[in-house]
Amino acid sequence: MKNDLTCAVVRDLLPAYAEHLTAPETNEAVERHLAGCPDCAARLDAMRAPEPEQEAETAKEVDYLKKVKRRSWKRVVLAVLLTVLVLAGALAAKVFLIGSPASADTMAVRTWTAGGQLWVDVTSSVSANAWWGWDTEVENGTARITAREGIVSPIHPTAWGRIGVPLEGVEKVYLCGRLIWQEGETIARETLDLLEAKTPYVGNASTVGRLVGCTEIPQLGGYTLSLQTGAEPYGCTIQLQTVMGTENRVEEIMEQAAFRLLALVGNLSEVSWTYTDVTGEVHTGAVTEADYLPLIKDPLPWYGGVPSAQELDVQASLKDYADTAVHFQRLCRFLDTQCSLRRSYEQDPDLLIAY
Numbered sequence: 398m399k400n401d402l403t404c405a406v407v408r409d410l411l412p413a414y415a416e417h418l419t420a421p422e423t424n425e426a427v428e429r430h431l432a433g434c435p436d437c438a439a440r441l442d443a444m445r446a447p448e449p450e451q452e453a454e455t456a457k458e459v460d461y462l463k464k465v466k467r468r469s470w471k472r473v474v475l476a477v478l479l480t481v482l483v484l485a486g487a488l489a490a491k492v493f494l495i496g497s498p499a500s501a502d503t504m505a506v507r508t509w510t511a512g513g514q515l516w517v518d519v520t521s522s523v524s525a526n527a528w529w530g531w532d533t534e535v536e537n538g539t540a541r542i543t544a545r546e547g548i549v550s551p552i553h554p555t556a557w558g559r560i561g562v563p564l565e566g567v568e569k570v571y572l573c574g575r576l577i578w579q580e581g582e583t584i585a586r587e588t589l590d591l592l593e594a595k596t597p598y599v600g601n602a603s604t605v606g607r608l609v610g611c612t613e614i615p616q617l618g619g620y621t622l623s624l625q626t627g628a629e630p631y632g633c634t635i636q637l638q639t640v641m642g643t644e645n646r647v648e649e650i651m652e653q654a655a656f657r658l659l660a661l662v663g664n665l666s667e668v669s670w671t672y673t674d675v676t677g678e679v680h681t682g683a684v685t686e687a688d689y690l691p692l693i694k695d696p697l698p699w700y701g702g703v704p705s706a707q708e709l710d711v712q713a714s715l716k717d718y719a720d721t722a723v724h725f726q727r728l729c730r731f732l733d734t735q736c737s738l739r740r741s742y743e744q745d746p747d748l749l750i751a752y
Contacts, residue, residue, distance in 0.1 A: 597663030
């Protein structure tokens with residue numbers, strides 16, 4: 398077949414032919430020319446051959462991207478490490494340098510008065526605690542001691558403190574939010590625990606249970622509570638399951654706890670209890686709100702004298718003593734002494750005759 402394409406025409410068609418953009422008839426004509434024309438065939442081979450410079454440039458671009466990726470990964474790792482170091486530094490500064498407002502919950506406290514001041518010794522009930530920045534402010538008869546708290550470290554190595562509070566015009570002293578002194582008397586933590594559970598209603602079973610748990614009743618063993626809330630007088634019955642102790646000790650603990658419950662539960666009128674001793678004998682007892690009056694008005698003697706009945710400032714109701722911590726604490730101490738004395742005199746009446 399005649400080759401009717403000239404070299405000039407084929408060379409114009411070669412770029413389109415190399416990219417497979419020409420029609421089949423054109424392809425056949427170009428291929429016939431290429432079969433007989435070494436120059437045009439060489440031009441086509443050159444077009445189809447990859448350009449060395451382009452491959453090198455592509456390789457350079459790939460290498461650059463890899464380097465950028467490696468540098469980006471290093472930056473990410475470095476940023477993470479710096480963030481961790483900053484957070485660790487902030488935490489260390491918070492724990493060891495700045496601290497937080499101190500709480501009395503981790504403090505063991507001892508107080509005494511001397512030179513017109515209340516001295517407060519504080520030691521840590523948690524070995525790792527340290528305190529610093531002690532400060533005392535007095536306003537309207539109330540002194541408030543504050544401090545910062547953190548972990549013991551070379552920066553703050555002190556796990557104790559001693560603070561003096563001038564008592565002129567001061568009626569109450571708080572240590573880091575906790576009342577520790579009122580009207581000349583150190584307030585025990587047990588007193589505050591009981592007052593915190595004070596409730597106006599005997600029907601509040603969880604709070605009444607919490608109050609019982611703050612007394613010495615749990616020392617006697619297991620127990621269950623039964624609340625009489627259907628009609629007045631409202632009552633609480635404590636059924637001891639396992640008795641740990643002598644009869645006198647059990648009765649003494651139950652009486653002391655009953656007076657506390659009657660003072661702290663607003664509408665409670667009677668506390669009763671029952672238990673079975675090791676011989677199988679069933680014992681019952683009860684205390685009403687009115688039972689405290691004879692003890693106040695005619696207290697049993699203690700070593701030839703009347704034990705602090707005057708400081709109680711006799712109230713019309715047992716519940717009135719729960720208005721302040723110091724009055725409630727004095728009431729508990731007085732009634733505990735009277736209950737103990739009554740049991741002692743019941744065992745040995747000659748002790749009472751001697752007085």
